[in-house]
Amino acid sequence: MVMIEQVCVVGLGYIGLPTAALLAASGFRVLGADIDERVVATINQGLIHIVEPDLDGIVHKVVAEGSLSAATTAQPADVFMLCVPTPFHDGEGDPQPNIDYVLAATRAIAPLVRPGNLVILESTSPVGTTERIAEELQAAGVDIGQVHIAYCPERVLPGKILTELVENDRIVGGLTEAAASAVGSFYRHFVRGRVLETDARTAEMCKLTENSFRDLNIAFANELSVICDNQDIDVWKLIALANCHPRVNILQPGPGVGGHCIAVDPWFIVARDPQNARLIRQARLVNDGKTDWVVAKVREAAQAQQGAKIACLGLAFKPDIDDLRESPAMEVALALAEEGLETLNVEPNLSQHPDLSLVTIDEALEQADIVVILVRHRQFLDPGFSDRLAGKTVLDFCGALAQPV
Numbered sequence: 001m002v003m004i005e006q007v008c009v010v011g012l013g014y015i016g017l018p019t020a021a022l023l024a025a026s027g028f029r030v031l032g033a034d035i036d037e038r039v040v041a042t043i044n045q046g047l048i049h050i051v052e053p054d055l056d057g058i059v060h061k062v063v064a065e066g067s068l069s070a071a072t073t074a075q076p077a078d079v080f081m082l083c084v085p086t087p088f089h090d091g092e093g094d095p096q097p098n099i100d101y102v103l104a105a106t107r108a109i110a111p112l113v114r115p116g117n118l119v120i121l122e123s124t125s126p127v128g129t130t131e132r133i134a135e136e137l138q139a140a141g142v143d144i145g146q147v148h149i150a151y152c153p154e155r156v157l158p159g160k161i162l163t164e165l166v167e168n169d170r171i172v173g174g175l176t177e178a179a180a181s182a183v184g185s186f187y188r189h190f191v192r193g194r195v196l197e198t199d200a201r202t203a204e205m206c207k208l209t210e211n212s213f214r215d216l217n218i219a220f221a222n223e224l225s226v227i228c229d230n231q232d233i234d235v236w237k238l239i240a241l242a243n244c245h246p247r248v249n250i251l252q253p254g255p256g257v258g259g260h261c262i263a264v265d266p267w268f269i270v271a272r273d274p275q276n277a278r279l280i281r282q283a284r285l286v287n288d289g290k291t292d293w294v295v296a297k298v299r300e301a302a303q304a305q306q307g308a309k310i311a312c313l314g315l316a317f318k319p320d321i322d323d324l325r326e327s328p329a330m331e332v333a334l335a336l337a338e339e340g341l342e343t344l345n346v347e348p349n350l351s352q353h354p355d356l357s358l359v360t361i362d363e364a365l366e367q368a369d370i371v372v373i374l375v376r377h378r379q380f381l382d383p384g385f386s387d388r389l390a391g392k393t394v395l396d397f398c399g400a401l402a403q404p405v
């Protein structure tokens, strides 16, 4: 068993920083690396640059104790964990995975990697990325036969990251069985869930599969919502009734799928095998198409009431957060504004936005002729909220006003 004292976490964002803090609190000396000087300076002051419950307290503590420090370059360690972004390249055709950050981070650690070290990729990545890391290390002169390289995907839910980092089951995919075993033992130091060992390609595909499963099931609900609208059927009631079947569990429709995971990761599967990933690709198109459909429905309502003011309630990509990344609600609000419609945008979890002026719920409801509910924020679920919509045209795209069956 390799003795592990120092861990270098590369990339200190939503995943890397909580991981680094948890490791530091678990007894490791953690050296965080991030190319963003602002991030490094913030952490070294014991502060945080992201919103995540309870993270501030733990970062403050481990930095004060000296078990976590950050730098703009990676430092020698026993374990290297890569937690850098894996977006996709936008352009013509289907989106293609961008693993440039992973390769850059690998090149940055290569001169520091020594025999017996563990190199772990945590970023959501297309199949084969862990093998690419080994190739990069080898090209830089690392004897990869002496290094344990593995993929260990992150499955945490923002808002519950510190709990889920410890409680969730983890998949560890080694490039060799010895790597899976060594890296699995490392995770067992701080994970209370099961640590399940497999090979790297299976682990990479497993993470993508989990998010595609969600995407596909949401696409089913979104497709149903459009079909029901055409046939004058209340989709919320329909789904609630169908879910009374003991083996049916349909998810809820909405204005599309947002966030930087479910709306992105299925494309990593499609990019590797476009011929066969037909359902996965179609689900992405259905979910993206739902956003266009919502815009069209609002446009139709606005054409029926010339000069109407439109309240867009909710801009975040899911309820009760302030995160706008890939948010379909945001896309709807921007599309309506671009069409020259008069919109009143409400996001109770944000005080301002650089591109859209925000108003309070009260201001929006006072002025609006058409109310478009885009996100099931708790403020829109209050009993009595629907009474405040009397006399207005209401388009509820997230079931905020749906009655239980």
Ligand SMILES: NC(=O)c1ccc[n+]([C@@H]2O[C@H](COP(=O)([O-])OP(=O)(O)OC[C@H]3O[C@@H](n4cnc5c(N)ncnc54)[C@H](O)[C@@H]3O)[C@@H](O)[C@H]2O)c1
Pocket: 010, 011, 012, 013, 014, 015, 016, 033, 034, 035, 036, 039, 083, 084, 085, 086, 101, 104, 105, 108, 122, 123, 124, 125, 154, 155, 156, 157, 158, 260, 261
């Ligand atoms: N955020 C989540 O909820 C979540 C959940 C599961 C998986 N993931 C995956 O985890 C990975 C990281 O996501 P995130 O949300 O933490 O991203 P993030 O953007 O919050 O953080 C990434 C950090 O990496 C830094 N970085 C970029 N290139 C670097 C380099 N070469 N060297 C050092 N630092 C570098 C950036 O400056 C940034 O601070 C992604 O693959 C993502 O898909 C995220």
